[in-house]
Amino acid sequence: MERNKVTPDNITEEDHRLFALLSLYLNHTSDFISKEDIEEIVNYGVSAEYAFSVVFAAALGLDIVDKPEDKDLFNNYFTKMIHQLDPNEYYNNPYFKNIRIPAIRIGNSELKYEQYKPYEGFVCNDIITTQEGRQIPQIGFFEADFMFPAVLENNRIWMTITPNEIETMKDPVAKAFGNVLTFGLGLGYYAYMISEKNQVERVTVVENNENVIQLFKQYILPQFKNSKKITIIQSDAFEYAQEHMAKEKYDFVFTDLWHDVSDGMDLYLRMKGFEQDHPGTEFMYWIEKSILCYL
Template sequence: MLTPEKIKKYNNEIISRISAFMNFNSDFITSEIIDELVDECGVDRKYAFSLVLASACYMNIDEDEEDREMFENYFPEMIHYIKKEDYDCDPYYKNIKVTPVKEGNWEFREATIKPYELIPFDDLKEFDDGRIIPQVAFFDTEFPYPVIFENSVEWMLVTPNEVETMRDAIKIAKGKVATYGLGLGYFPYMTSIMDEVESVTVVEKDPVVIDIFKRYILPQFPNKEKVKVVCADAFEYAKEVAPKENFDYIYADTWHDPSDGVEMFEKFKALEHLCPNTRFEYWIEKTMKHYM
């Protein structure tokens, strides 16, 4: 039986184990492993993937009672078996074509998620009983996605994680919108095609990212006239400019994950009072609050 003490322990343990696997072994699980398990044991692919992932996370669900309890109460809500066709109809993926380009230390091109590679999927999911469960996913085929590399390291990208974690924030955008952080333009693309959105101001401090966006991505926006890109530090802009602009909605996304995001999140929250009539939303806010 799950007790509050066990839930607290399992919450920390599942996040720790899954984070370690994703950081060091995210592509360990292969089609061959899953196919063999499906054929020999007669289980479906999601359950087969769950079994292999549990084993790879050093869980002994056959002999260890706590491991089995954690597996049964966390894994079904944690793992999502997603399909390429689920995202082929997404307007950004459907309409933005990637032209490979390399400039200095920067490179813009497509990369690929491997079949059965474990990927982050959505913000933490909180349950009434206190469980806090990370959301992860896998494809059973390759999945191409656009990415900017800096010194051969992925820097900005649009994967299903971006799609899912921004979905709710995009739905409520309206009027005069601003976003802190450009990335590859998923948020400005999706909000600019909405009839409810009058304009989208993007605040980005990196001129190289802005240049790539303006030359290779923005021209493909159907409503590019709605989008304005400002090269500025987001915190300075939030303090000095945003209060004068009367934005209806501001979305902040200047971090990569909670390790660099918590401090920025808290700084932005402290500036909300400067725009009392503006609605604010933050990327992966639930995850951020878990680490605070």
């Protein structure tokens, strides 16, 4: 009976255990699950999503049959954590439909398409927090190859437009208005989406990487229907925030300077410090909900 008693400490322990297992899997064996693994279980009359959950649990080292604590972890998290995604939902996104990415390299930066393999697990949205306080990561997969645009730095994926970026930017896109400042360029997804809005008059993008700016200006920006709304400034984000942000009277500021939660916490807190000096400006931050789970 005591084992089933839910306390804040027990929930925190389960959160930490699951996050540690996920980190190892996603960083080292994210494409471990095969089509054959899923089909074998689907033949028993369950959905591909449930089959993925079972194989995924085994890949994390969980024994959900004979170990009660592993079974509890599976029941408490996996039904809210695992999502089979529809590729058409993302391929029909305006950026995916209207922007074509060439294979180009400038300096250490490379522009190209990358892919998720069938049944490869990946983070697909912000962490959600349940009523009882569990923090549940969101893991997605596709049944077939899924191609997505990416910028590589020194042959390492640095910036992408994946379901995770699309889902986690929905609110900042929806709420942007007036004179908008965004820190971080990437492939210009955020700039493109808000430039399509009638409520957005101007978009200023601050980016420090000269190669990324060159790739964007030469190969991506000319494809934007409302490219005249967009101004690119090469600068350090914090230097610009300190020296120039107040002069331009921005209505809305969106910050996307980090690769993930691990390298984002300090940058997030540093940028949050500027809010008090701009009471008339609305600020939003990429993956803020997930970052707050760690603070």
